[in-house]
Amino acid sequence: xxxxxxxxxxxxIWARLDARLNRxxxxxxxxxxxxxxxxxxxxxxxxxxxxxxxxxxxxxTVDHNLHPDSADWTRxxxxxxxxxxxxxxxxxxxxxxxxxxxxxxxxxxxxxxxxAAREAGARVILxxxxxxxxxxxxxxxxxxxxxxxxxEASPSPAxxxxxxxxxxxxxxxxxxxxxxxxxxxxxxxxxxxxxxxDLRYGRGRARAALARAEGPAASSATVACASAAHEPGDQAWxxxxxxxxxxxxxxxxxxxxCAGGGATxxxxxxxxxxxxxxxxxxxxxxxxxxxxxxxxxxxVQTMRxxxxxxxxxPAALALTPGRPAVWDGRFEIVTDQSGLRVEAAxxxxxxxxxxxRAVLAPLPPAAxxxxxxxxxxxxxPVLAWRGACVRALASRRLALALAAFGGETTxxxxxxxxxxxxxxxxxxxxxxxC
Numbered sequence: 001x002x003x004x005x006x007x008x009x010x011x012x013i014w015a016r017l018d019a020r021l022n023r024x025x026x027x028x029x030x031x032x033x034x035x036x037x038x039x040x041x042x043x044x045x046x047x048x049x050x051x052x053x054x055x056x057x058x059x060x061t062v063d064h065n066l067h068p069d070s071a072d073w074t075r076x077x078x079x080x081x082x083x084x085x086x087x088x089x090x091x092x093x094x095x096x097x098x099x100x101x102x103x104x105x106x107x108x109x110x111x112x113x114x115x116a117a118r119e120a121g122a123r124v125i126l127x128x129x130x131x132x133x134x135x136x137x138x139x140x141x142x143x144x145x146x147x148x149x150x151x152e153a154s155p156s157p158a159x160x161x162x163x164x165x166x167x168x169x170x171x172x173x174x175x176x177x178x179x180x181x182x183x184x185x186x187x188x189x190x191x192x193x194x195x196x197x198d199l200r201y202g203r204g205r206a207r208a209a210l211a212r213a214e215g216p217a218a219s220s221a222t223v224a225c226a227s228a229a230h231e232p233g234d235q236a237w238x239x240x241x242x243x244x245x246x247x248x249x250x251x252x253x254x255x256x257x258c259a260g261g262g263a264t265x266x267x268x269x270x271x272x273x274x275x276x277x278x279x280x281x282x283x284x285x286x287x288x289x290x291x292x293x294x295x296x297x298x299x300v301q302t303m304r305x306x307x308x309x310x311x312x313x314p315a316a317l318a319l320t321p322g323r324p325a326v327w328d329g330r331f332e333i334v335t336d337q338s339g340l341r342v343e344a345a346x347x348x349x350x351x352x353x354x355x356x357r358a359v360l361a362p363l364p365p366a367a368x369x370x371x372x373x374x375x376x377x378x379x380x381p382v383l384a385w386r387g388a389c390v391r392a393l394a395s396r397r398l399a400l401a402l403a404a405f406g407g408e409t410t411x412x413x414x415x416x417x418x419x420x421x422x423x424x425x426x427x428x429x430x431x432x433x434c
Contacts, residue, residue, distance in 0.1 A: 006185055008322075009178065013045045014052075016170040020153060021055070021124060028056040028087065030117040031126040032109075035061070035077040037190040038128035041179035042171055044186060046126055047084040057086040060116050060125075062109045065092060073191050080188075089116055107158070114162035122165075125156065129169045132176040135386070136206035142358035143205075173389060209355055235301075236395035238360075239330050240367050243293065243300040245278040252278075253289075258398040259302040260290030261329025292366050304330060304370035306346045317342040319374075319388070326393070331372050335388035339377040348373055348381045356383040 021029060031046055033039045043059060050057040059081035063074040074090050081088035091112050117125050134150050152172050156162025171179060183190055241259050243252075252275055253265045265271075266289040274288055278295065286293045292305035317327045318341045324334040327342045346369035349357065360368045360383070372384040384390050 006182060009174065009182055010045060010048070012173070013042075013170050014049050016152070017046065017049050017168075018053075020166075020168055021053075023053045023055075025055065027121040027123065028058040029124055029126060030058045030060055030113070030120065030122040031086070032113055032128070033059040033061050033077050033081055033088075034128075034193070035073050035080060035191040036128070036193060037180045037183060038130055038171065038176060040080060040128075040188060040190045041182050042126060042128040043080060043084050043086065044183070044188060046170070047086055051085060057084075058117075058120055058122060059084075059086045059088045060113050061088070061090040062112050063090065063092040064105045064108070066105065067193070073193075076191060089120075091116075110156060110158040111161045114156045114158040114165050117165055118161070124166045124168050126168050126170060128179075129172050130174055130176045130179065131172065131389075132207075134172065138359050139206040139209055139355055142355065142361070235363055235367065237392050238303075238363050238367050238371055239392050239394045240301055240303045240363060241394055241398065243278075243295075243302050245281065245295070245298075245300060247275075247278075249275055255302060255398060256289040256291040256293075258394040259292075259330075260304055260308075261394070262290045263329070265289070294364060294366075301364070303364060303367045304328065306344060306366055306369040309344065309346070327372055328370075330393055331384070332391040332393055333372065333384060333388045335374070337387060340374045340387065342372050342384065343375055343381070345369055345371040345373045345381070345383070351381050352383060356386065359383065359385075 029046070029050060031039070031043060033043055043057075047057055049055075059077070061074055061077040061081075063070045065071075067073070071092070074092065078088045078090060113125055117123075129150050137149060150169060150172060152170075153166055153168050156165040156167055158165075180190070239259065239261075241255055243255055247255065249268075249271055253271055256266060256271075257263070266274075270288055274286055274293065277284055277286065278293075278300065283296050284293075285295070287305045287308070290305060290308050291302050293300065293302045317325055317333075319325055319333065319335050319337075321336050321338050322334065324332050325342075326332050328344075333342060345352070345360070349360070349368060352360075352373070360371060363371070372390065373381040374384050374387045375381055
């Protein structure tokens, strides 16, 4: 990792920590440390932040005694924590083998980490989950697993030990290899747990499947950026927005603008006609302002209408490594790979891998066709979330619009918290007619 890339990584992580944590205070910030590459890189990055901010860092290690070398791994983690200037605490237990051992070990680990953090007075536990973990979780859910989707911040899953505790994942938007590049540049070594490659477990199968997937390799911005994290079942990550049947005209126009990625509101007569159909409760599909509305009973949703591209196709978008670009008014995309361009998935779905098609399968057909794909120099497509950091702009843009309609004043700090530094699109409030 070059000096510039290393500084950029440091800047990103420190910005995420500053956005969520107090810059001063006597209580420690806890950090889950296994000694693996992800948690060790987080330790190194967070230790620098803690020293600069005058905060105390407490590293916590849980040894489940599932491997003959686990005691050595625990000693390694303790030495790494102390070398970084962090306090350290560890526990050694014994998890029962057999089916479900990863889930049982994870539950026990969360309970121990939460209890230790509360005892020390910490309110936040940092974990080293990466964008690759998000990708693996998506693959596992596509195979039927019921695990939740990782978010940058979420309550501790341990109860009652975790009450009032927040899990913060500052490196969720970074690729696993980016963190290892950071460790190499810093001259730091890390542990590799063979269980991560064990095909008896879902996580190992997910890693193997994603490693075989064709197309541009997963990188520091892979599959899904944590800053665009969503709840299970929520399709806002793909630009699909839920729609109420009784929205006022101004809010309905805002939803259509956001879903369609445009800047020009619909004509008043066409908007009124759509509003009437929604209020009547009928089932229908309609297209307005570049957005497709699908209504079936109480379930109404809107998304980009891919058929609109035949009339007014989006401009070709070649990506410059490291430079964010907005495609089709709906997605902000940034990659660290060269030679990639962005196109719609329409006409290319059959060329995607089985894993990628499984990720898209829960979406409405129109949303699948309107999803962004990356095209490499050989013309091979790959789902954009696999080779880039992709931020769906529709839901963020809509949240700002609805806040404005409600008379709320969004402060600078609030914008940073909710939008992770994105600039709100001022063209949302254009007064032009179609």
